[in-house]
Amino acid sequence: MEEINYLDFERVDIRVGTVVEAKPFPEARKPAFKLLIDFGPEIGQKKSSAQITVHYTPETLIGRQVLAVVNFPPRQIGPFRSEVLTLGFEDETGAIVLAQPERAVPNGRKIM
Template identity: 65%
Template sequence: MSDSATPPAAQDRITYDEFARVDIRVGTIVAAEPFPEARRPAYRLQVDFGPAIGVRKSSAQLTVHYRPEELVGRQVAGVVNFPPRQIGPVRSEVLVLGFPDADGAVVLIGPDQPVPNGGRLF
């Protein structure tokens, strides 16, 4: 993978069909709590992706910029078609997406206006 300062090399480029296989949806965080068992500070999240997908669990290292009570009600983007992954006692079912700040801490991404849960990124 290339970093943000380097454009992708020709061999790293993907087709639109490859991109379309990554199912990125919008959901609303309905629960967030500390995850003290995690190796690095993290929260356990429950994200509602609408009736077709439902509520999915995740572990996310968001403790630098967010408190649990600030996360509840926030819409976020997440990859919903990765296989579940066991992270300590949590079975993570979705990858919540963000960008690193200047120090590498996660800043969440999501819509700048409310949209229906479950909407797919295109």
């Protein structure tokens, strides 16, 4: 594990947002969904490609709050431009489990 200082961590802008749209992403090399996430009035809605197809369906993602890094540069993933990095953790099989707040919080709040 590489150590970083607290100032490095402060530069990573992690925000909470609500998934407002989720669609299959058949063009992706690995199974994924295209997400549209609402981060509130300051940031707005942003797109994300997320490899979360094992534990989630598009229907179960709508309305779910998620955590995402909003200040990485966008990445082109095939024909899709992913604007934020949705955060999650690998389970024991390597499938991704989303990171999310325990209770609902206003969209756009920054991690503390």
